[in-house]
Amino acid sequence: MSKLIGLLIILFSVFGGYLWAGGTLRSLWQPAEILIIFGAGIGAIVIANPKPVLIEMIEQIKELFTKEQEDPELYPQLFGLMGVLMSQIQMQGLKVLDEHIENPQASSLFLMYPAVLKHPDVLQFLIDNLRIQSIGKISPHDLEHLLEEEIHRIEEDRLRPSEALHKVGEAMPGFGILAAVLGIIITMSAIDGPITMIGVKVAAALVGTFIGIFACYCFFDPLSKALEHLVDRKSAQLRCVAAILTAFVKGKPPMMAIDAGRKQIQSESRPSFIELERWMEEQKN
DSSP states (O other), X not given: OHHHHHHHHHHHHHHHHHHHTTOOHHHHOOHHHHHHXXXXXXXXXXXXXXXXXXXXXXXXXXXXXXXXXXXXXXXXXXXXXXXXXXXXXXXXXXXXXXXXXXXXXXXXXXXXXXXXXXXXXXXXXXXXXXXXXXXXXXXXXXXXXHHHHHHHHHHHHHHHHHHHHHHHHHHHHHHHHHHHHHHHHHHHHXXXXXXXXXXXXXXXXXXXXXXXXXXXXXXXXXXXXXXXXXXXXXXXXXXXXXXXXXXXXXXXXXXXXXXXHHTTSOXXXXXXXXXXXXXXXXXXX
């Protein structure tokens, strides 16, 4: 909702101010200019990026407008699940994980925490690194380095759509100038016509420059930054899991390990330690 509100504020401010100054929206409606600028921009995105990046871009944009808030059930259930897993490992060893990590969707334990199952990236990250630990002993330092490298790689991949939108956003003023130049060419070819018609064609050409600048600073650049924040939020989920696993391997009690993960959560979603204790009690009950 906040993204739509921001877009409405931009449209109201830019076009409302234009109308207030005496302009007409009919003068800005130049379909040919719009086709040139946005067609060139979309084409540049397609040329510059592989298919997986384009698919990820579409998925992230959809998620941006449909899931603006953090899932309120994710962290309480994630902490509850990891608390149970760590307690079972302490009592029965790493082999107890086998019946759960091979098929978490059918595991009686994982089914108790549906919010975790609804986040496949978090679930896969947790399962993969639990499987690594169940295969053989790994030192806390090696595990921490391994998790950092994995998160760094995942984050780089997830940021590619944001970087692609940022780059095409930077190019939009150039595409606007391209459309304006083509409009001037058309104007010059009709230079012997009525002066009024020449003025209309020059105005139409200048609209291309406006559209390019508008698309850059009011659409592509903010959208790129919003996707960056989305990726940061999703990366915080993985850092939370990584911090818990690392602290547990270092010998910390489950509650202290979970608190280490809590500190990796973004401030707007991070619970206090008292809230964490309450969550854990609720999960036990």
